[in-house]
Amino acid sequence: xxxxxxxxxxxxxxxxxxxxxxxxxxxxxxxxxxxxxxxxxxxxxxxxxxxxxxxxxxxxxxxxxxxxxxxxxxxxxxxxxxxxxxxxxxxxxxxxxxxxxxxxxxxxxxxxxxxxxxxxxxxxxxxxxxxxxxxxxxxxxxxxxxxxxxxxxxxxxxxxxxxxxxxxxxxxxxxxxxxxxxxxxxxxxxxxxxxxxxxxxxxxxxxxxxxxxxxxxxxxxxxxxxxxxxxxxxxxxxxxxxxxxxxxxxxxxxxxxxxxxxxxxxxxxxxxxxxxxxxxxxxxxxxxxxxxxxxxxxxxxxxxxxxxxxxxxxxxxxxxxxxxxxxxxxxxxxxxxxxxxxxxxxxxxxxxxxxxxxxxxxxxxxxxxxxxxxxxxxxxxxxxxxxxxxxxxxxxxxxxxxxxxxxxxxxxxxxxxxxxxxxxxxxxxxxxxxxxxxxxxxxxxx
Numbered sequence: 001x002x003x004x005x006x007x008x009x010x011x012x013x014x015x016x017x018x019x020x021x022x023x024x025x026x027x028x029x030x031x032x033x034x035x036x037x038x039x040x041x042x043x044x045x046x047x048x049x050x051x052x053x054x055x056x057x058x059x060x061x062x063x064x065x066x067x068x069x070x071x072x073x074x075x076x077x078x079x080x081x082x083x084x085x086x087x088x089x090x091x092x093x094x095x096x097x098x099x100x101x102x103x104x105x106x107x108x109x110x111x112x113x114x115x116x117x118x119x120x121x122x123x124x125x126x127x128x129x130x131x132x133x134x135x136x137x138x139x140x141x142x143x144x145x146x147x148x149x150x151x152x153x154x155x156x157x158x159x160x161x162x163x164x165x166x167x168x169x170x171x172x173x174x175x176x177x178x179x180x181x182x183x184x185x186x187x188x189x190x191x192x193x194x195x196x197x198x199x200x201x202x203x204x205x206x207x208x209x210x211x212x213x214x215x216x217x218x219x220x221x222x223x224x225x226x227x228x229x230x231x232x233x234x235x236x237x238x239x240x241x242x243x244x245x246x247x248x249x250x251x252x253x254x255x256x257x258x259x260x261x262x263x264x265x266x267x268x269x270x271x272x273x274x275x276x277x278x279x280x281x282x283x284x285x286x287x288x289x290x291x292x293x294x295x296x297x298x299x300x301x302x303x304x305x306x307x308x309x310x311x312x313x314x315x316x317x318x319x320x321x322x323x324x325x326x327x328x329x330x331x332x333x334x335x336x337x338x339x340x341x342x343x344x345x346x347x348x349x350x351x352x353x354x355x356x357x358x359x360x361x362x363x364x365x366x367x368x369x370x371x372x373x374x375x376x377x378x379x380x381x382x383x384x385x386x387x388x389x390x391x392x393x394x395x396x397x398x399x400x401x402x403x404x405x406x407x408x409x410x411x412x413x414x415x416x417x418x419x420x421x422x423x424x425x426x427x428x429x430x431x432x433x434x435x436x437x438x439x440x441x442x443x444x445x446x
Contacts, residue, residue, distance in 0.1 A: 043163030049109035068106030076179025136331035186214030186280035190233035192267030216362025282357035298343035305337025375406035
């Protein structure tokens, strides 16, 4: 298979669309397609937003593509449009692939609305961090699919999740793609199962688009490495088998990738970075060893996480509004220190050998991403009180102090890292080609 499959996205794109723009473009694509693209609804969100799906092709196999699964990761919406447009325009490619494609352009529209202060304008890290929003764990539509393991049952899918379940159950897909952004760093991929023939194809896709791959370790302990930048997407039951108390430490369900496995679907998650630096592809040996790098990263996350948790403890003295942002902050802030402790624990079981510059950059980005995004989320929760005219002096003081601290957290890394925004059309190209590559691979497995 050639990595040329999938027409590169052309033109300069310097901003990501708002939800209304995304839906308008999807409807226009369907209207202008001469009947080759359908536009329908698979349901409604909790606040009544449409869960729109583009349908392309008439093949006997089925592919499901889910965009907007995390609302702070909007690249997938453009990918959904580009993929549908390409399959509509290149009917030879669509026939060759042999699929009917079901492409959901945004599966969490309510949450996407809360990111729109940084969408619809040139991409800016400053605005992204200030207006970052990601729902509380139990309110994330990608993570409330049913889950049953020994001693743990989760069966509280959100309405948006139930809509995805109906779509998956209705078409029984051969391949399912869940489109994500990794915010900063390099591109990487999760697969639901080993597919060795796919690894070099994904690597070449990134190289061809000029997007560096992240050569670091997988995010979760139950995510094994298949190849550099390509990992197995682990199941929560695997974490439980290693001793995790899912009721106490997980508290949610499984994902769309896990749910579709009952139909034998190949699952792929292409994670692409909105910002990058040149160090991510550097395989030279870093100046610190693996133990020291993980010690530094783990300690930084623990210290920053504990500071954020102390702010939440102080906020308990005030009666704050119950908003999606405040719930998200209370849910997600504790994960900062948790990630740090996991890094410190992993250090005890790892060798003290060398680490590459790329792996070190990945660790530093991991620290920066988790501490700044959730620190900023907590500041935003307090700013909502301030803007509503309900914040006591104590809340104002906490917000202003934390705002300064969160900004300082990026200074040490940003000074030497030369972070640059990645061309959006290049990110869309990676995701479109990766999804097509996965579809080809899945078709050869049946």
